[in-house]
Amino acid sequence: MEYISTRGYENHITASHAIVSGIAPDGGLFVPEFIPILSQDELIGLYKKNFQDIAFFIMKKFITDIKSEDLKQCISESYNPKIFDNPLICPLRSLTDSIVMLELWHGPTCAFKDIALQLLPRLLTVSAKSLGEGSTFVILTATSGDTGKAALEGFKDVPKTKVVVFFPQDGVSDIQKSQMVTQEGKNVHVIGVKGNFDHAQNGVKEIFADKILARKLEGMGIKLSSANSINWGRLLPQIVYYFSSYISLLKSSHIKFGDKINVCIPTGNFGNIMAGYYAKRMGLPINKLIIATNENDVLARFVKTGVYNATKELKTTISPSMDILVSSNLERLLYEVSGHNSEKIFELMNSLKQDHNYKIDNKMLSLIREDFYADYATEKNTLKTIRAVFHKYKYTIDPHTAVGLHVYDKYVKKTEDQTLTVIASTASPYKFNRSVMNALRKKTHSLENKDEFELLNILSATTKTLVPRPLKNLASKPILHNTICEKDEMKKVLEDILK
Numbered sequence: 001m002e003y004i005s006t007r008g009y010e011n012h013i014t015a016s017h018a019i020v021s022g023i024a025p026d027g028g029l030f031v032p033e034f035i036p037i038l039s040q041d042e043l044i045g046l047y048k049k050n051f052q053d054i055a056f057f058i059m060k061k062f063i064t065d066i067k068s069e070d071l072k073q074c075i076s077e078s079y080n081p082k083i084f085d086n087p088l089i090c091p092l093r094s095l096t097d098s099i100v101m102l103e104l105w106h107g108p109t110c111a112f113k114d115i116a117l118q119l120l121p122r123l124l125t126v127s128a129k130s131l132g133e134g135s136t137f138v139i140l141t142a143t144s145g146d147t148g149k150a151a152l153e154g155f156k157d158v159p160k161t162k163v164v165v166f167f168p169q170d171g172v173s174d175i176q177k178s179q180m181v182t183q184e185g186k187n188v189h190v191i192g193v194k195g196n197f198d199h200a201q202n203g204v205k206e207i208f209a210d211k212i213l214a215r216k217l218e219g220m221g222i223k224l225s226s227a228n229s230i231n232w233g234r235l236l237p238q239i240v241y242y243f244s245s246y247i248s249l250l251k252s253s254h255i256k257f258g259d260k261i262n263v264c265i266p267t268g269n270f271g272n273i274m275a276g277y278y279a280k281r282m283g284l285p286i287n288k289l290i291i292a293t294n295e296n297d298v299l300a301r302f303v304k305t306g307v308y309n310a311t312k313e314l315k316t317t318i319s320p321s322m323d324i325l326v327s328s329n330l331e332r333l334l335y336e337v338s339g340h341n342s343e344k345i346f347e348l349m350n351s352l353k354q355d356h357n358y359k360i361d362n363k364m365l366s367l368i369r370e371d372f373y374a375d376y377a378t379e380k381n382t383l384k385t386i387r388a389v390f391h392k393y394k395y396t397i398d399p400h401t402a403v404g405l406h407v408y409d410k411y412v413k414k415t416e417d418q419t420l421t422v423i424a425s426t427a428s429p430y431k432f433n434r435s436v437m438n439a440l441r442k443k444t445h446s447l448e449n450k451d452e453f454e455l456l457n458i459l460s461a462t463t464k465t466l467v468p469r470p471l472k473n474l475a476s477k478p479i480l481h482n483t484i485c486e487k488d489e490m491k492k493v494l495e496d497i498l499k
Ligand SMILES: *Cc1c(COP(=O)(O)O)cnc(C)c1O
Pocket: 111, 112, 113, 146, 147, 229, 266, 267, 268, 269, 270, 271, 272, 273, 321, 322, 400, 426, 427
């Protein structure tokens, strides 16, 4: 299996090389040259496998230059009961005969990014080994909250790596911030940026595009790499849980072999749902991929109109991990629906950079609409959904997941499609407890004077569930990182760290 940049200037790259590089030198994203399709027998064969074995089977299709033993070991170390608090790793929980929640938050940071970011450091290490690469890797990441912490947990104390995380000072919850600024580990750096996620992400993109800096760092034996979902090593592990979900649904007799399911994904950078698209193209019986956005509804409008317009001002919402105007991974979808037309992608991405918008042709748009439905939830919709789901099912969801459920409801109202739908539950409700408690509290009950740490216990008492272990002792942990910078100082801050 070889990889190619969506913008066409890099090709015949191995998986290791793609993972070690993160982003392609031409600014594009690495994509597999073709999407492997599973035979019926292979699909049926997954029935006997557990999560770890399914992971190996799927990933082996895309990674052909890492030894099988090495890949197996990466998987068994990552998807391990010592790290995930549920033996199934990504368990399902059915709410009705046609709504099943896919709980992706049983890892150390209580959000779905652990699935990929526990594996990525291990993949990166074996990839570097297989390339005979001796450099130190600096994992440079902009985070809207969850990626940063998951990267810090995944990479802490991994030899020959350093992690540098930039987070938007005004765009993450108190719990998220606290998780990051208390991070332990000898190789970790956490910096607040004055601005929103797009400022932080653009700053990081500029650092990656800086050829002079890259050469300077190379002289110091340092390579920059990314833990953002633009890295193929981030996306690939996410394909796995679509397959494991399907197998679990077969086992629980929710579906018969060959039945189609829908998947509904609360979406920001388009990584999670892009992985679902790859699963569909590989032959997993998926009917619709439902894109759910919050009030930052750029993607929803894009699927409606064919115009990607990132000029609207970014709103800070109660689902902050989806507060994004430029969904990087969409470039991978555009590449597929344009028939691998990298010149076209280059043109669209240039237009996005210069004019903050682009328009795709009708052929691309109709291909997208065949596979995807997209809609958004307002802040009010989100809170109402958290409350309704709790009262109806005695099940507590976080605001990102609530965006998914609300959009699913809209989809069913519009289409009357009764296909069983798997809705990704992307974070533990405890991680966004203020919004969740605001949704659940009695009207007379004010929570404004409570901090998010007290709210952990209040939420626990209200929902009669346990506070996840990783969040329980957060309040008493010392703050180890307190650097804050302007958005145009990010490069300088990085250079100072690496001196
Ligand atoms: C990152 C994140 C998302 C969005 O995922 P993408 O892959 O960027 O679309 C949704 N919910 C939560 C809780 C997240 O952390």
